[in-house]
Amino acid sequence: MECIFCKIINGELNSEIVFDNENIIGFNDINPVAPTHVLFVPRKHIEKVDDFETEDLALIGELIYRAKEYAKKIGLNSSGYRLVFNNGKDAGQAVFHIHLHLIGGRIMSWPPG
Numbered sequence: 001m002e003c004i005f006c007k008i009i010n011g012e013l014n015s016e017i018v019f020d021n022e023n024i025i026g027f028n029d030i031n032p033v034a035p036t037h038v039l040f041v042p043r044k045h046i047e048k049v050d051d052f053e054t055e056d057l058a059l060i061g062e063l064i065y066r067a068k069e070y071a072k073k074i075g076l077n078s079s080g081y082r083l084v085f086n087n088g089k090d091a092g093q094a095v096f097h098i099h100l101h102l103i104g105g106r107i108m109s110w111p112p113g
């Protein structure tokens with residue numbers, strides 16, 4: 001298994017886990033772009049948004065739900081935050097195990113570069 005996020009999920013690779021349940025884990029990004037940068041990752045290996053199927057609808061919903069609940073837990077909901085899926089090469093996706101970035105703790109510009 002070459003997928004680094006599967007290795008984190010299996011415990012083969014260390015990470016700073018901030019959320020964990022039977023479907024999803026959340027861990028701090030190794031190269032944070034803001035004071036808060038957490039990756040919410042389904043335990044199920046799905047490469048990218050393009051590959052979501054109707055059987056994954058509940059999982060997608062839970063991914064967003066867990067991210068926003070974590071943002072609320074750490075108080076980011078009052079200042080705001082960004083949730084990002086990078087899908088494919090042009091978006092800069094580097095790890096092909098789907099993940100939702102939760103980014104916050106500083107003012108961000110739009111559109112992204």
Ligand code: 5GP
Nearest residue numbers: 004015027028029030031086092093094095
């Ligand atoms: P992408 O560009 O694929 O949406 O984002 C991948 C993210 O995974 C990047 O922000 C990168 O810093 C993060 N990342 C890559 N390898 C590791 C790792 O081994 N551990 C952790 N915690 N984050 C990683």
Ligand code: ZN
Nearest residue numbers: 003006045097
């Ligand atoms: Zn994987």
